[in-house]
Amino acid sequence: MPYHLLSIPFEHLQALANASLPTTPPYTQASDALPPAFVATRALEQMAAGASAYWCSTFYIIATERQHIVGSCGFKHAPRDGVVEIGYGISPECRKQGAASAAVLALLQLAFDGGATQVLAEVNPANLASTRVVKKLGFVDTGSYIDETEEELVRWRVNKVDWCPLSLPLH
Structure with a gap:
């Protein structure tokens, strides 16, 4: 099933940051497909601070044929020393x-x-599931750490010079 990304409109980010659900016609949305309030708030704060929308925008992940929002994704910040972090989430019913x-x-x-x-x-x-996704797409495990909430996380990285999208198995 083909998918595409759609930048979440500013008004939708504002609604999400206030923990309300934006209306998304012509798209339907799966349960728990929209980004959490903290993600929308982070994007709005970065934009207010003058960050480029390119790097702080959040995207709907849309199942193209059905025009159905199945999740969200985006960059967590603009590149720092060339490095940018991504985040994503898919509705449980669409995984x-x-x-x-x-x-x-x-x-x-x-x-x-x-x-x-x-x-x-x-x-x-x-x-x-996320570990399989990043491995499949060429990310390399660079070690783990415990974050400020006591959650263990593994850092996965992919370098531009090593990345070849044409050689990736997507199915």
Whole structure:
């Protein structure tokens, strides 16, 4: 099933930051497909501080044929020393259908086209589905750490010079 990304409109980010659900016609939306309030708030704060919308915008992940929002994704910040971090989430009812892989692949293309030299994804090691996604797309495990909330995370990185989208198995 093909997917595409759609930048979440500013008004939708404002609604999400206030914990309300934006109306999304012509799109339908799966349950738990929209980004959490803290993601929308982070994007709005970065934009207010003058950050480029290219790097702080959040995207709907849309199942193209059905015009159905299945998740969200985006960059967590503008590149720092060439490194940008991504985040993504898929509605539980829409998982295992290729949406996460398609979204991360699109984010990689955007990141490298936008001048980033390395993309970072931090994944809880218990999240086997996300681990499979990043491994499949060429990310390399660079070690784990415990974050400020006491969650163990594995840092996965992919370098622009090593990345070849044409050689990736997407199915």
